[in-house]
Amino acid sequence: MSQEPVQLEAAFARFDEQWSPRIVTTVNDYDVRIAKVSGDHVWHAHQHTDEFFLVLDGELSIALREDGTERVVTLPAGSVFTVPRGVEHRPSAAAGAKILMLEPSGTVTTGEHADTADGTVPSHQGIALDSR
Numbered sequence: 102m103s104q105e106p107v108q109l110e111a112a113f114a115r116f117d118e119q120w121s122p123r124i125v126t127t128v129n130d131y132d133v134r135i136a137k138v139s140g141d142h143v144w145h146a147h148q149h150t151d152e153f154f155l156v157l158d159g160e161l162s163i164a165l166r167e168d169g170t171e172r173v174v175t176l177p178a179g180s181v182f183t184v185p186r187g188v189e190h191r192p193s194a195a196a197g198a199k200i201l202m203l204e205p206s207g208t209v210t211t212g213e214h215a216d217t218a219d220g221t222v223p224s225h226q227g228i229a230l231d232s233r
């Protein structure tokens with residue numbers, strides 16, 4: 102992993118794929134990932150890890166299913182939120198957003214139970230910024 106500084110706006114300019122996080126650096130065994138997002142992600146959960154979100158630009162909504170109820174948290178730019186491990190969630194950004202996530206390296210973007218059959222949301226473990 103590069104030890105050079107990463108300027109986030111320059112990093113965002115290097116890719117256009119939605120919901121397809123790029124790994125900009127690592128902290129111990131965690132990835133710092135950035136993503137461009139638009140529209141709806143899929144419902145999913147990460148059974149073994151919390152998932153941290155920081156909204157850099159735009160607005161992100163995250164629907165959550167907890168204790169048999171559903172709610173939506175709204176995160177304007179500058180907001181942080183952590184989805185607890187095991188909680189089903191579906192991020193959305195009707196007007197698009199740029200986000201930063203912190204999660205253990207290897208965490209799959211769609212968790213363990215996502216329905217990605219329609220192929221609209223990529224499923225992977227984060228892509229190195231230098232990769233295409």
Ligand code: NI
Binds near residue numbers: 145190210211212
């Ligand atoms: Ni997630």
